[in-house]
Amino acid sequence: MQTGKRRVGRPTTNVLTRDLIMQTSLRLITERGAAGASMRDISRELGVQPSALYNHVSGHEDVIGGVRELVSERIDVSGFGTEPWIAALERWAKSYRLAFAAHPPTIALLAVQPLTEQSRVGTMYDAVCRGLIDAGWPDARVLSLVVALENFILGAALDRAATSEVLRPGVSDSTPSFQRAYAAREASLGEASAADAAFDFGLATMLAGLEAEYAALSQGA
Amino acid sequence: MQTGKRRVGRPTTNVLTRDLIMQTSLRLITERGAAGASMRDISRELGVQPSALYNHVSGHEDVIGGVRELVSERIDVSGFGTEPWIAALERWAKSYRLAFAAHPPTIALLAVQPLTEQSRVGTMYDAVCRGLIDAGWPDARVLSLVVALENFILGAALDRAATSEVLRPGVSDSTPSFQRAYAAREASLGEASAADAAFDFGLATMLAGLEAEYAALSQGA
DNA sequence: GTAGATAAAAGAATCACGTTCATTTAACGT
DNA sequence: ACGTTAAATGAACGTGATTCTTTTATCTAC
Structure with missing residues (x-):
């Protein structure tokens, strides 16, 4: 160059x-x-x-912010408006995590620094909010829902970035249950990574919980 | 000094x-x-x-690891063995987040660096694993469950650390739904913080999802 | 008890980092 | 054509983590 x-x-x-x-x-x-x-x-x-x-x-922080913008552009919000809200959320969540997971070391940098005011990230939030409001979620709950999911996603992305055989119990340890769970997971894991398994499990759990809450909401009203 | x-x-x-x-x-x-x-x-x-x-x-990393140990010691695993698994999980999750939230800037540092092998953190994992295994969760799922919850918790802690009026839509913007959801949340929020609301919502959602999965598990077997 | 090994401090030095400032040169606007 | 602005170099500063040497005290073995 x-x-x-x-x-x-x-x-x-x-x-x-x-x-x-x-x-x-x-x-x-x-x-x-x-x-x-x-x-x-x-x-x-x-x-x-x-x-x-x-x-x-203006400096290094500015660069990090710019990189975050680049990465965020690949988050897929196309589901909102065209798919049921739950499917749109799933698509959004998976692409969100993938966007960061594609550049593992980014996450640590990006997750730490808060969003700057005038970022295109706001556009993403708007699409998600619109989808949920249109689906019938109460206005006051939408942001908590989004942020909660985002917390999980970023945590998972962070986990995926950190994970290089971290969290392995020491051998001949005083942690038998930990070891047992660890061994069982290893056996059941195919070629999928542990981080992926945890993310899939957690996302399914959250979406199931959201569906239940949504159902209760409709009944109550 | x-x-x-x-x-x-x-x-x-x-x-x-x-x-x-x-x-x-x-x-x-x-x-x-x-x-x-x-x-x-x-x-x-x-x-x-x-x-x-x-x-x-040995260096700055070592210090960070030591601080993490200090903070981690305040995580409450006493529920496992004495309470139903779902209540024990809830107690654990809340104290986990609080331990970090009490020292906001810690999180960014700690979440980034992976656990070192011989930490007392293993003890915590063991207690959680034991409680879930005893409750009847399949061995192979336990760690995914724990890691998924942990991802959410750390993400939430990170959010709480970063949040000082971050994530506010710009005024007179092209993001009406975002603004609407934001205003509605502000109105419904008492003195609780937005981060707390998102955490409570997300935790309840995950626990509900887990209970459903657990029920399905028992029926299937 | 005394000698040698070990431990815990100071102090000096190294190297990378982000950043600022002065300087030089080119492009732009009137 | 001229003054202003923009984009590069080069030198320098302050702070970061870390290492090495030196000094002094403690501990251990004989």
Whole structure:
């Protein structure tokens, strides 16, 4: 990407773009992990001095925010309006997690930093809210529902990112039940990962709980 | 905490302890946030040079792990064995979240770093697994259940840590449904926080889903 | 008790990070 | 054509974690 050496002063054709910086950062994070996307790393990858980045972004936090935007764009809200609310939620949840799981190291970075005001993420929330309101969920409950599901999704994504044989009981331990459950899960797990199994189980559980609550809601009214 | 100046060489009475370092770190994190607990900060607080810390801990990661242990000790697993499994789970989940929510900035740090092998956290898992196995849950499902709930809990704790009027729709926006849901939630929320509402809603939903699954399990067998 | 090993502190130094500032050069607008 | 703005370099700062050396005290074995 770099042209050997560049002489001081503004170049005839611009080298950087805000978007180019974001794209490169996302790629670096995916390839080398969160630690491999420092401002220096990004600038080196782009054949540029670190200070040059600051002509296009306000700092490292800004970069992280931009990356989050990129990742969030792949969340699928197309189900709302075209499918039953429960199916739309399932689609949304799965794509949400996948969007982050596709770039594991991202999650830790992104989950920590809160959303900035004017992000396209608001559009996603709007689609989800609209679907649920149209389906008959009470206005006051919609956001709690969405946030609860989101909490689960982000937690699961975080788990998937962290998981490299974490959470394994020590051998010859004082934790027999833990060991037993662990062994049984290993045996029943095909080629699926433990994190995937937990996510599928938890999502099914939440959706079942939501359906029950929805049914109770209709009856009460 | 510091005695002005200390001369070179081993002091007559030891200044540091591994445990003292962990306690101090937790306090600093709670008081000043995650960024206020660097090795320098910790050493300054203890009236010591940063390098002195390395006689007792292997590095910053080690400190984080120790803090996690401290926080984890407050998780309540006493319900398993004395209460119905669903009540025990609820107690466990609530205390789990509270343990972290009491030190908001901790979560971001802790959730990121995976568990180290020989932690007392294994004991907690064992208690939970035992309770569920005794209640009749199939061995192979127990860990997925626990991890799924844990994902939700950690996600919720993270949300609570981040939340300071995050996730507010912009005014005069193109997100009417989002705004509507937001306003309705605000109105229905008493003095409870939005994060609490989402957690309570989600936990109730998951527990309801689990009860349904458990019932189906008994019938199938 | 004294000698050698070990432990716990200071202090100096290294390297990476994010960031700022001054400088240089090109592009843009009137 | 000229002043302003934009985009790059290069040098520097402050803070982060960490390591190594040095100094002094404690502990252990004889």
